[in-house]
Amino acid sequence: MKKSCKVVLTSSSSILTIQRQNIFYQGARILQCNLINSCINSSCMHKIWIQPFLDYYDGFYLANITLGNPPQPFTMALDTGSSDFWVIEHSKCKSEACSGGNLVNKHTKRHFYPEQSTTFREDGQGRRFSIRYGKGRTTGRYVQDYISFGSLYFENQTFGLADSIADVLGYQPVDGVLGLAWPSIAEYKINPPVHNMLRQLDEPLFTVWIDRRRPDFMGGSGGIVTFGGKDQVNCDSEWNYVPLYSRSLWQIRVQEFRIGNYRSWRRRFAISDTGTALLGGPHGLVNIIIAAVNAQYSVSHDMYVVPCDNRSNLSDIIFTMESLEYHITPSEYVLDLGLGDGNCALGVFGMYSDGFNADWIFGDTFIDSYCTLYDIGKGRRRPDFMGGSGGIVTFGGKDQVNCDSEWNYVPLYSRSLWQIRVQEFRIGNYRSWRRRFAISDTGTALLGGPHGLVNIIIAAVNAQYSVSHDMYVVPCDNRSNLSDIIFTMESLEYHITPSEYVLDLGLGDGNCALGVFGMYSDGFNADWIFGDTFIDSYCTLYDIGKGRLGFAKAKDAIQYN
Secondary structure: OOOEEEEEEOOOOOOOOOOEEEEEEEOOEEEEEEOOOOOOOHHHOOEOEEEEEEEEOOOEEEEEEEEOOOOEEEEEEEEOOOOOEEEEEOOOOOOOHHHOOOOOOOOOOOOEOHHHOOOOEEOOOOOEEEEEEOOEEEEEEEEEEEEEEOOEEEEEEEEEEEEEOOHHHHOOOOOEEEEOOOHHHOHHHOOOHHHHOHHHEOOOEEEEEEOOOOOOOEEEEEEEEEEOOOOOOOOOOOOOOOOOOEEOOEEEEEOEEEEOOEEEOOOEEEEEOOOOOOEEEEHHHHHHHHHHOOOEEEOOOOEEEEEHHHHHHOOOEEEEEOOEEEEEOHHHHEEOOOOOOOEEEEOEEEEOOOOOOOOEEEOHHHHOOOOEEEEOOOOOOOOOOOOOOOOOOOOOOOOOOOEOOOOEEEEOOEEOOEEEEEOEEEEOOEEEOOOEEEEEOOOOOOEEEEHHHHHHHHHHOOOEEEOOOOEEEEEHHHHHHOOOEEEEEOOEEEEEOHHHHEEOOOOOOOEEEEOEEEEOOOOOOOOEEEOHHHHOOEEEEEEOOOOEEEEEEEOOOOOOO
8 A cells, every 4th residue: 555645844934944744644544743854764655745835926936945965955936837947056156146136135045065965966968058037048057966855855866057047036035946847848858856756656746726815925825736646635626637738838728718708719728837927818818808807007017907896896717628617716817916006916918929839828827726736647638639649750760660661752852941842733623733842841730831722722622711710620520522632742642631631629510620721932932831731641751861751651541431
């Protein structure tokens, strides 16, 4: 039977001297025992670690760790929106920011002293990091040492020693940042501490609960992070899950957004980020929120404000994910920050998405309302396009398992992009013999083509524009009646079937998305982009030595009878 070990830390003003208590659970028995250093009893081999954190005006949620032997204590910003982990190196970082800025009541930052740790090791690879925070950067080198995180530990954790930190962090009550996202977005793909400690936990997950019961935001109790299990004290027993879009950030799909009488069905992405205090969203939708609550811009405070007394009259902000509604009440998104004049701050900010980043950021405004469970083990992923196994890249040879044995080759037009010539394009009765260029691009999800030819495709499949989804759609049941999209290269035809270019994204109403988009060429760029819509059908060989692309039919290409 696995045993669990809970550690309770005091917070408030005793941030430097912290007493720990471990609570062991065995069936219905509860045994409390003082363990100042860590779990040394054999019953702590598997554990649940509960980490209370401090709340500084909802800007940072802080937790305590130690590094080195003997241990050196640090107060870290817990950030699910990043994966990097760094502290300040004493002998290298001499700027004003590294000492806590020039404020009268500044936070004196703790620095790491490598020479004082008997377990300290250099990285051995000479790796450095540079991470942007606001308009500045934090830079430094990588090293290794022992880390203790409550009762969790790891002997050779790689982390950053900063020789320069961004000014925006200099004035904050943090000694460093501890990222809780996935290794794939960390510099050099370095495992964050929690990923290295998974074997010590009952379950490979952690839960965040933010405490809204106390009015003291300046270093008061901020809530609890539970590593290795669900927070069964502060959270409801009913949990609903949303699959991750990818194992990088904690990014999920939002089906619908609503406030008052306004509703948007366009599917967007959101990331859950404890390092963001407010709710971030697309500028257009944030303007809808501003209008819905009749917020007014305050020049003196440089923010939108709402009369505090009016909160009870406002509508909830509602997000739909996996067909369930999540309500953010006015008491969560209209914040009393002591602005005066009876005004409260609108806890929402607008942002632009470049198509690669998330549309929404579910910061503390969202997490205040809902305990959030970050399931590393299952990733809450779907077996299809929602962050599941996406395929295989084979370096140094052909994939003989998933690809047909017959390969056909097309010479590159130039050794820059993977660009080739297309002799002919065809769909249904339409045929274009004009020679065009195409590039093979794994970074593009769909099939891109000239606007004129994409309009031909739209007409050929009788696609209809959906205002709510901002895309062209086709009835899913009609896929078997549609024509292939056919490209001719080196006198051979390559067929993209309707099952590949008409995509079931769960839009509802029996509709599927047309996986083709139009683009303009200036005569220098490619006319076509063979994105995943093409690569799904054909294994693609990128032959650097001979300067060519090879294509073989993918064995698992989807077919409809």
